[in-house]
Amino acid sequence: MSKAFVKENDHDHDDNLEVDASPLPAGTKNYITRDGYIRLRQELERLMNVERPDVVQTVSWAASNGDRSENGDYLYGKKRLREIDRRIRFLTRRLEIAEVVDPAQQPNRDQVFFGATVVYSDSAGEEFRVTIVGVDEAEPLQGRISWISPVARALIKAHEGDTVILRTPGGVEELDILEVHYPDP
Known part of the structure; x- marks a missing residue:
């Protein structure tokens, strides 16, 4: 059968594409909070121990059904398996270079550093209320901003009561720092 009718291998090259959703500036460390590290570690374990084996089982069952060219379970399963493997590689690399920072241990509690709210x-x-976190745990809509974001860079090293630029x-904005909080040790 002509490859034109079998799309099974058309996207195999996607396996080598690594999309770094959270790029780090060159020469910087991958700072992350303890909670963020735990969440990424749990996601990696769930992917490796639950999702991937389930998808492998589905693909194996679908492959045993014969013609793979029109087998939706097989085609979708192979695609999902590539997505899972890509995410596993990404998480593994990020966790290997992660530098866990405990904001509760910050001695200068009136000054803004990584982990401050x-x-x-x-x-x-x-x-506005924001918590400065690592790039892999940032959720701006929930007030968790990356330490490399423009707002965090403006706030870092400032003290409670300071005005920063x-x-x-769209131009220059002045921000007045009203409160700085860290988790209790």
């Missing part, structure tokens, strides 16, 4: 207001008087494509 900061309440600040912008020039319009609107208040945030440079954005």
